[in-house]
Amino acid sequence: MLYFPFDERYSLSMGTIPLQPTDPLVEADAHYAAEVAHKQQLLLANHGYYYRANPETALAQWEVLEKVLKSLAAFYPTQFELNINGRNWQWHNRLTNESQSFEFENAASLPLQPLDWVGRQVQEDLLILANDPAVTLVAGQLCFPNDWDLNQKFEQPFLQIHHHIPKVFTPTMQAAQKLMERLVSHRPVWRLNWNFKIHNALDMSSQYFAESRRELAEIGPQLTPSNVGERLYLRVERQTLSRLPRSNYILFGIHTYQNTVANEAQNPDRARRMYQVLKSIPREVMQYKAIPFFEEALLAYLQQRGDFLN
Template sequence: MGLAFKEETFRDDYTYRNSLDAIRRFPFPFPEDKYMYSVNIEPHVKGKPGSVLEFPLDIDEHYVSECRDKAITLARDPGRYASLPHMMDAQWDVLELIMESLSRDYPEQFKLTKDGNRWTWQNLPLGIENTFTFGDRSSLPMEPFEYVGRQIQGDWVILDQREGTLFADAGIVTSQADWSLAFDVGMSWHQWHAPVPRATEIGVMDRALKFMMNLQLGEPVRRLNWTMTLNPRLDTSPENYPLWGPDRNHITLDNAGDRVHLRVELQTLFRLPRSNGIVFSIRCYLISLNELATYPRWAKRFHRILKDLHPDLLEYKGLTKFHATAVEWLSRYDDGAPLDIGTHPE
């Protein structure tokens, strides 16, 4: 599979843009005209060729630029990577998962050679090559989870299963939607998800936990989640709120098309073989309203989703200040006629 990587930025001058192919494969998350928070988990099986679901881990045109942005965030705030001492087996599990997946599915970009426990890893897009001993921390320049986590798009959290629940005990998180790894690391499942509105009331988190505790090795699952971001900024962490929070006050009908972005997370969960933990991948995709409207059916449906979104979700997702403007901008694509579309354009 050939990939052309783009040079772009996710801060300051914001040169990030989606190509026509990237727009077409965008994981539009709305199968109907209404939205309510739900588990919406399905088996993480192979999708259509060229789609974001073709392979277990998706690499796209933004790969190099996203990894560079991740490195910038980690250099400014090393605390975006954290792992509790008992998580080393799980770290090696994740390294193996990512290296084997990328080298198998993207052989032109990534190569993995094994001689027993002596492994050689080549990441051609980032110009990285290391030979190391699998299981020996001293043979890598940093902890194995951080080493491989810097070379993959999205955020990654490792969940340790004990005491009848899951604990977020390791993570590399640089593109989160307004939550903090430094605050959440070591928390249990219900502590971590306590801010989600009405989730406890309707039992969503209890059902999700029960499902995940029974996740089987070799049977990963996935779900889509979404929010909105102003400017194509990956790092919308609480720690950096002064850098991005004020943008909410400056959205108008004239600039909404360029600045307001739908932010979709492809969340995948894999059971890990040695540690019996679960790795939770949160892969972020961004698309501006102008790009979204390339497919007017998407803009029409998104208008209906936003227009009727529950006030608690508006507050939770941080949309309150620019919600009305985004709804008005999208309304030009909604003639009120019934809409029957899938989540991807044909």
């Protein structure tokens, strides 16, 4: 996997770093076609569960559309093409064989709301937070969440959204709140978040939480050092935060990547770092991430594969 979130030891810091002009805001990889098709199906089946937006987000939605399309066209010019002629925009998506002409900032010229339309052009989930002091979640197309959904978190402030996470994160989240308040439009940032999962389903929305916990309780005890590498997936979220210059709202993008632990652990340095990070995590974070279900097997497996000599 391109992104590997483990350093030498676990850290409670925010882990945000500047997104450089050479870094794409959104990424299109080998899973593009399958993942955008999957999004279409989810949105068709249960639109209100995966997409919500307050009317006040109209301008911010156009800003998101502009940022996302310009980034795709700039970083993947053979796959995507954007022609701008004043207010008349033309979009060609060669990966899905789709073309769309529209008038920028004219809602009637697009078949869907701008956020709902542009979200279907990318693998990322796209969320919009307001420019109020509490930084409230006011819109989102969220198809591939890890144990949450829009119904749970819609119209909640940033700190409230994180209220349920372990208390050791309190200073981290206070720093993150400041970062959100001070984010400036020409300095986007990004960070990685990670989890270990027994499934590689991208849609892990909270409707599946109870079922997947039951499954984990059942399968966890069956995991041993000889099968845990193939059975467990490392799920990594590449998260970006960008200020939208006109509305002053914030775009939060999440691209979910997954790989089996076995594939990651083929690299002995990665195996060692996973081991060391797991060994240094506060207990309540281990519990929150549901690692104790397979902790022993995973640690033994990583210990066998890690290069601990350097």
